[in-house]
């Protein structure tokens with residue numbers, strides 16, 4: 368099958384490394400609108416449907432909330448239900464095309480969430496694979512992380528262990544999905560320094576972690592996950608639009624809700 372949007376080298380990079388950083392995926396104008404919509408999402412909370420779920424972080428000592436995210440929203444589930452913009456955001460034709468190129472011609476949605484690193488955020492989850500959180504018959508899933516803010520080491524960057532998705536399931540700490548540091552002794556993690564509008568695609572088996580944020584600025588990101596139609600949910604995915612068909616035989620299915 369010919370590729371819809373990616374270069375063959377990008378597909379190969381993902382196959383070898385288990386991640387792909389798509390620089391400048393959304394342009395300046397798209398990011399201005401995304402940031403406007405996002406600011407509304409994290410400030411106008413009460414009018415939202417109750418099945419759009421928010422979690423908040425108490426500001427740590429010495430860190431004030433950022434005016435862009437003044438209530439210190441640290442996470443959300445099912446932002447996909449927050450309105451027309453958010454439906455279009457996860458069914459966006461270019462990102463669906465990327466996932467078709469990487470995963471296969473029959474693509475479904477898996478779930479959507481918001482992952483913020485407010486000022487002073489520290490990540491307790493540490494190194495992990497997404498797989499134990501979302502088992503399927505086959506590990507044919509990937510997450511698209513869209514960065515609204517620049518990230519770097521200790522400024523909320525995602526870190527990834529290239530090629531770790533080829534090594535199967537890593538051992539974890541008891542009663543947790545965290546992978547102890549010693550099991551990464553043979554890995555060489557990289558920091559995904561991102562700019563607003565960059566998108567990182569993360570394979571479900573690649574070892575990664577969210578970085579801490581020791582800056583005064585909130586680092587905000589949207590994470591949508593996708594899967595092949597062929598892989599079957601084994602954990603009971605009740606998230607909004609789980610299994611929504613997005614492409615069949617390499618053809619995109621979803622029309623836009625908002626007309627631009």
Ligand SMILES: O=C(O)CCC(=O)C(=O)O
Nearest residue numbers: 482524525575576577578
């Ligand atoms: O927020 C990030 O940088 C990474 C997100 C992550 O690790 C996850 O959602 O599994």
